[in-house]
Amino acid sequence: MSETPSCQTRMIVLIAVALLLPHEDNPRKLDQLTPAEKAELLDLGTSMVQDGQKQPIRVVKREDDRYTVISGHRRLLAARLVGMQSLSAIVLDGMPTRTELLVDQLIENEQRRGFSEIDRCEAYQALIRENNWTAKQLAEAVHVSESSVTKTLTLKRLCPELQGAVRTGLLRGSSAYHIARVGNPDKQKELAAAGLSRDALEVAVKGLLKGQPKGRKPGTAPVGTVLEKTAAGLEKVKTWARELATEIERLSKLNLDAAVVAETVARRFGATAEV
Structure with a gap:
């Protein structure tokens, strides 16, 4: 050839x-x-x-x-x-048309390890703007369910700081979906910092949306108690940051390539970094 x-x-x-x-x-x-x-x-x-x-x-x-x-x-x-x-x-x-390009890029980026839920949300928003599509039309174009598209698009309601946290992996997508339902940016940050389990976070969000903690599951804290955990959650993040700094200093003394140090830290602290 x-x-x-x-x-x-x-x-x-x-x-x-x-x-x-x-x-x-x-x-x-x-x-x-x-x-x-x-x-x-x-x-x-x-x-x-x-x-x-x-x-x-x-x-x-x-x-x-x-x-x-x-x-x-x-x-x-x-x-x-x-x-x-x-x-x-x-x-x-x-x-190809602009739409075809965007769909191709979305499909290709889905295979990229660092492709976050926020990246997907922004790609969906671009396709909707370009074509004046509904969520149903977008779902048909990218071959996913309409409910999946709607869920992803809720992330656009997150405050910029939490969008950045999702992009870098500090905030899990599963938690971000619940937090995004709360419109107040300060409340969003409080919920993210509290370090709640998925079930507790879901209850807290429902309580905030309804104005009272109805339907609380056994073993989960009421909303007032949940939000009082904010300070403890921030302290948890500070402890994680100190441990991260210590590990980076230790690895640096080994004269390893910077990329190897970064990859090692990411593997050890990736899951821990989620809040």
């Missing part, structure tokens, strides 16, 4: 990596990636070298005889990272 093929609709061809350009909506470069993201891409690139590229990327030919990548940006970055010279690709007739 040629390294610089002519544009053939839906024909799988081999294209030089040097001729492949990311779409303008996917401008990420290798020097912008975190160590964890690079490690993930290194695994992907190594797999493509050892086992072959299992799925071709999709591209559109440009007037300058180069190619714009429509889907497969992670594979392109991985190929560059491990020094691959070419990738198999499907050359499309023309540029």
